[in-house]
Amino acid sequence: MADLSGWGRYPRVEGRLLRPRGAAEVRAALAEGPVIARGNGRSYGDSAAQPAGTLDMRGMAHMLDFDGRTGVLTAEAGVMLEDVIATFLPRGWFPAVTPGTKLVTLGGMIAADVHGKNHRRDGSFGRHVDWVEVLGPDGVVRRASCSENSELFGRTLGGMGLTGVILRCAIRLMRVESGWIRQDMRVAPDLDAAMEIFETAESRYAVAWFDCLGQGADLGRSLVMLGDHADVADLPAARRAAPFVTPRRRRKRVPVDAPAIALNRHTLRAFNSLYFRVNARKAGPSLVDWDSYFYPLDAILDWNRIYGRRGFAQYQVVLPLEASRGGLAALLRTIATSGRGSFLAVLKRLGPQESAFSFPMEGYTLALDFPVDPAVLSLLDRLDDITLAHGGRHYLAKDSRLSREALRKADPRAAAFAAHRREAGLAGRFASAQSERLGL
Amino acid sequence: MTQKVTILGARSDIAMACAHAFGQAGHALTLAARDVGTLGDAARDLEIRYGGTVALREFDALAIDDHAAFAADDVLPDVVICAVGLLGDQKADEADSAATRDVLRANFEGPAILLNAYAALMEARGSGTIVGISSVAGDRGRATNYIYGSAKAGFTAFLSGLRNRLARKGVHVVTVKPGFVATRMTQHLDLPGALTAEPAEVGHAVLKAVVKGRDVIYVRAVWRIIMGLIRNIPERVFKKLSI
Structure with a gap:
């Protein structure tokens, strides 16, 4: 049993922690029961804890492509923001939106649709995501963007991992002249x-x-x-x-x-x-x-x-x-x-x-x-x-x-989100201690 | 200065951690593993992060007849790291001679024959570093993992002898005993946190050992003490313990 508590160490949650190395292993875990993806465990509460099966996505942390002209980075969801900065700041690129810690994964940033000190000007992290690939309840991996599976894309940004497991993404970095x-x-x-x-x-x-x-x-x-x-x-x-x-x-x-x-x-x-x-x-x-x-x-x-x-x-x-x-x-x-x-x-x-x-x-x-x-x-x-x-x-x-x-x-969207989860067969497949507490 | 580093058994988490440590230090990497095509993403990742190109080579640690040719075909590296290994399942393997043989071969026979081939080439050139990832399990045979442990003991002795042989030939040999490491190989085991290293720690420790010319390293220092104690328990007492 692994400690699945969040950064605040409250509430304490224990459970099964798996470290998949690819879509096939995520699929196998999903076949056994409800799962939730976990990044670097920096959400504060129980968003990334599922006692039956929590997926430590840091085992899928490859950077797959970088376009030095546009600043678009394609990467697996477990890549750490810290590594993105270490790799690309020396080349003149910085995350367009960053939360208050760099010790987070890209998948976690997308799932929480994090914001930074520049939200008023640059929006949330989701605005700088070109696409995500999400493994759904049927085990199929779908690419979602503004133009393709756009509803899935919209719900996955800020969806707290409850629309499926984010496997890969393409994000746009921002040009900077200095550190x-x-x-x-x-x-x-x-x-x-x-x-x-x-x-x-x-x-x-x-x-x-x-x-x-x-x-x-x-x-x-x-x-x-x-x-x-x-x-x-x-x-x-x-x-x-x-x-x-x-x-x-x-x-x-x-x-x-x-x-x-x-x-x-x-x-x-x-x-x-x-x-x-x-x-x-x-x-x-x-x-x-x-x-x-x-x-x-x-x-x-x-x-x-x-x-x-x-x-x-x-x-x-x-x-x-x-x-x-x-x-x-x-x-x-x-x-x-x-x-x-x-x-x-x-x-x-x-x-x-x-x-x-x-x-x-x-x-x-x-x-x-x-x-x-x-x-x-x-x-x-x-x-x-x-x-x-x-x-x-x-x-x-x-x-x-x-x-x-x-x-x-507080949030009329919660009922709609929960209803969609039931209709799309997501409820019960992708679930965290938090989503169970909140009836999502 | 950029050096060429060949990593054998590159799929393991420890091997990948070594690839990141040496890649970050600016060295050129060759990754060798079985079904090496599946390491394409890992190679691309290393290239994006650290620049340069990463070469992939197909390699089977158990195909010992091919080892000499494999080493001869490799543009002779400055550093060769052998991270080949197979933990096996001690309890099941005790009654399974084929499984026992595979564990012995993957941890001892294959690595030894392969490194002998590299040693000859490096000796002829008069320079190079050979790194063997062995194990604390080889420091003393224990009931719970003596098949793996005995093969690692053989490998440790092999590395020791190789170091002795090459010490005056310009070739250095490093023996690495990682202790517990949180890897795919040990995922199913319940390991004590304070004694368990992250793979990245092993990668950095190996790089440091190569740069500083260390002979035998334990990744977390506490393991040197633990294994010192375990080695010194009289056999009469040890045989009755369960550790």
């Missing part, structure tokens, strides 16, 4: 100021870190990090000859699980306050290497252990634009009053997106971590009420505890 980001860090004293920066920003990337324990006038005080890929001309003369060479970051480990007592309202408040003050001093423009800018937490391997043995839940929702101001304030106030909350609370502005079941829609998305305990779980239920009241919805790649009823209320 550096021109960062402009702004200090926003409160939520209104932060939103104003997002609304007027002209940079490709924008993300805000904020102190979710700040109360009263400090509610929503944040550091907004704007960024653009630096051109060669933006680099200091000494770096222009080798614009893709960036300092190698040393990886650290978290050696043991932190005891539950280590994270309490006082330590968190002190940490957040300190982080805010230290970084506020760095406000203004600077050059930051791509790894530090996009993936600050990847340098600390196993950072999930700081939340202790019981694990943690990440809460990420998006609120529609018109309801964002009121909804965010209500969420933040409730969290601040509770005294719970996290080191990292992240706010991003998403652009419009039409999709079958993907997370993003136009508005603001808020993400925070909470160490799991009964009080936190009931706090999250209260946050759900606020989210629903403001027309928001949840990011399933982060979810570990949402109720079936709340999902149905």
Whole structure:
């Protein structure tokens, strides 16, 4: 029995883990019972866990073709984003959309239809996928794109692996001139100021870190990090000859699980306050290497252990634009009053997106971590009420505890997605602990 | 400097990890395996990631009569890595002489004859490195895997002797004892995490051993201690243990 828990280590799931090396082995696993594909296990909850048969897709990780003219990479689903960057950044290409960790597989990025700090400008990852090949309930592999099996394509982007097993894909990379980001860090004293920066920003990337324990006038005080890929001309003369060479970051480990007592309202408040003050001093423009800018937490391997043995839940929702101001304030106030909350609370502005079941829609998305305990779980239920009241919805790649009823209320597409799954014979064949919990 | 590296038994996860480590270091690769056409995706993957071209050669470790010709046809590599191996199923194989023979041949006879052929060519040239992927299972015979273990013991002794023979001829021999590795070969076994290496660790360890001219390496250092202890248990006691 393998540990199938997600990155948050909550809920704990154990089960059968298989490592197929090709379509035939995926097909054989499917013949034995329900399966779900798993990438690098970075979804937070139980999206990639099926006790009867979880498929570790990292055994199918070949890059199959690269067109140096168009930047289209054809690859098996288990290829790691980290390897894509290592291979193609030195040649002047970067992922058009990246989540906050590079330790994910392409298949996982497609299944969760991940977004980055540039969603408003560039959309989600799905917008940069030319096609996918999906092994369906009949064992047949179908290629799906905007023009071929387009419904399958639409449902597979953001479909959490529930439309079949993604085996291969073709993705478009983006031209860059260097491995550096021109960062402009702004200090926003409160939520209104932060939103104003997002609304007027002209940079490709924008993300805000904020102190979710700040109360009263400090509610929503944040550091907004704007960024653009630096051109060669933006680099200091000494770096222009080798614009893709960036300092190698040393990886650290978290050696043991932190005891539950280590994270309490006082330590968190002190940490957040300190982080805010230290970084506020760095406000203004600077050059930051791509790894530090996009993936600050990847340098600390196993950072999930700081939340202790019981694990943690990440809460990420998006609120529609018109309801964002009121909804965010209500969420933040409730969290601040509770005294719970996290080191990292992240706010991003998403652009419009039409999709079958993907997370993003136009508005603001808020993400925070909470160490799991009964009080936190009931706090999250209260946050759900606020989210629903403001027309928001949840990011399933982060979810570990949402109720079936709340999902149905938050996202009318869920019922349609579940109905399609039943009609197409997908239900019961491709299923995760999450899809069973949510009745998908 | 780009060197030519031939990997024998290239389908295994350890062999592929070696291919990635040496490919990443900029070396030119030849992959040899049975049904080598099925390694086309793997070769293309290596080419995309690291540049250069990857050559594929059909090869059967058990076809010992062809080994000398196989080595002679290979544009003599700077490094040859033999990752040929067959774990077998000890319990079933005990009563199956054909299966026992295959395990002995795949782990000892085939690799030894093949590396002898490469050794002669490298000795004549006066340079080269030979890497044999052996096993900690060869350090002492145990009830649960002594068929495989005894063949690996033979291979380890062979590599030791070969190293001794070639030490003053400009040819270096590396013996690799990976310990537990999370591969396709061990997928069905329940291995302890702290003692189990990822294939990529083995690849990097092999590259480092070749570059630094190491003789015998255990991939995770803890295995040197474990096997040191296991080797030193008196036979009188050892025979009653189940480890």
